[in-house]
Amino acid sequence: MGGNGDQPRLPKEGIDPDHPVYALPHQEITALVSKVSLREFGQEALKANLEDITWLEARVRTHHGVLETASISHTVIPMRFCTIYQSEERVHEMLAECCDGFVSTLERLRGQQEWGIKVYYDSNTLTRKVEQVSDRVQALAAEMELKSSGVAYFVRKKQEGIVAEEVERLCAECAQRSHDRLASCAQDAVINPLQGKELTGAQDEMILNGAYLVDEEQLTAFQDELESLREEYGGLGFSYAMTGPWPPYNFVRTEDGDEPVGD
Amino acid sequence: MSQWAIREKEVTLLDLLDRILNKGVILYGDVTLSVADVDLVYLSLKVLVTSIETAERMRRTAADRYASAYAECER
Numbered sequence: 001m002g003g004n005g006d007q008p009r010l011p012k013e014g015i016d017p018d019h020p021v022y023a024l025p026h027q028e029i030t031a032l033v034s035k036v037s038l039r040e041f042g043q044e045a046l047k048a049n050l051e052d053i054t055w056l057e058a059r060v061r062t063h064h065g066v067l068e069t070a071s072i073s074h075t076v077i078p079m080r081f082c083t084i085y086q087s088e089e090r091v092h093e094m095l096a097e098c099c100d101g102f103v104s105t106l107e108r109l110r111g112q113q114e115w116g117i118k119v120y121y122d123s124n125t126l127t128r129k130v131e132q133v134s135d136r137v138q139a140l141a142a143e144m145e146l147k148s149s150g151v152a153y154f155v156r157k158k159q160e161g162i163v164a165e166e167v168e169r170l171c172a173e174c175a176q177r178s179h180d181r182l183a184s185c186a187q188d189a190v191i192n193p194l195q196g197k198e199l200t201g202a203q204d205e206m207i208l209n210g211a212y213l214v215d216e217e218q219l220t221a222f223q224d225e226l227e228s229l230r231e232e233y234g235g236l237g238f239s240y241a242m243t244g245p246w247p248p249y250n251f252v253r254t255e256d257g258d259e260p261v262g263d
Numbered sequence: 264m265s266q267w268a269i270r271e272k273e274v275t276l277l278d279l280l281d282r283i284l285n286k287g288v289i290l291y292g293d294v295t296l297s298v299a300d301v302d303l304v305y306l307s308l309k310v311l312v313t314s315i316e317t318a319e320r321m322r323r324t325a326a327d328r329y330a331s332a333y334a335e336c337e338r
Binding site: 056063192201 | 276277278279280281282283284286287288289290292293294295296300303304305307308309311312313315316
């Protein structure tokens with residue numbers, strides 16, 4: 001977290017409900033930490049607890065809550081969940097080592113918010129639209145009228161193939177254009193792996209899972225761009241879900257990419 | 264703006280997990296989640312979603328059966 005001056009309003013409970021969140025200042029930055037019991041968070045206990053979704057959800061929501069509360073008044077750098085040190089001393093060592101990197105990251109993130117945009121498509125609507133407007137599909141439909149039922153079967157198969165191809169092409173096009181246009185209103189943008197139906201439990205298939213780092217001053221332009229995408233693609237069966245503002249989870253990677261920093 | 268944000272806000276567990284387990288600065292703490300730990304969480308989540316869907320499907324099937332049996336009796 002940036003700034004050593006005003007303390008943010010902090011939630012009473014840390015991810016271990018028995019211990020509060022507190023600030024650990026180091027030069028011009030401040031770490032927000034809370035103590036945890038090794039009975040629950042030691043390497044072995046943690047492994048078992050991670051499989052308990054109810055346990056995990058409560059801890060994850062608290063972790064997020066601390067960041068969300070702090071980011072109201074301060075620029076924050078989210079740490080990966082369950083980064084645990086044996087002592088305050090170890091946290092200070094880490095801060096001393098990483099301070100310069102954190103300061104430049106905080107500088108880059110000041111006044112920025114992360115927004116999530118997910119695009120889904122409704123297969124029925126899009127398929128129907130393609131059948132209505134595609135010349136190739138219309139031509140085959142006309143051909144089918146004239147053929148015997150045996151031949152018509154093969155023509156229908158071909159028609160289905162063409163429709164599927166066109167649906168796929170439109171999905172790719174919508175995902176790419178949506179991302180490009182939203183990214184043009186953002187400071188930074190990333191495309192994340194799609195969340196499959198087996199995880200979302202949703203009806204519609206996801207075709208874009210993007211995160212955008214948007215300057216507070218640019219937010220209106222970003223929202224306008226989203227509205228214009230909705231107008232353009234909504235009728236075809238594409239829908240847009242926006243989430244945020246998020247602490248900048250997606251935009252704090254170190255220069256080297258995924259490599260952890262520190263020892 | 265705030266109204267906009269609230270209307271669109273849907274902090275689902277999946278969105279949170281995607282960010283909190285996979286994103287953020289990775290430091291080597293004395294305890295750190297491994298890739299295998301994270302994979303395990305997603306596996307549990309899939310099982311959970313599947314079991315909710317199965318339960319929902321079973322509930323619907325049972326409700327349909329009850330409705331048709333009820334209709335039979337009415338007749």
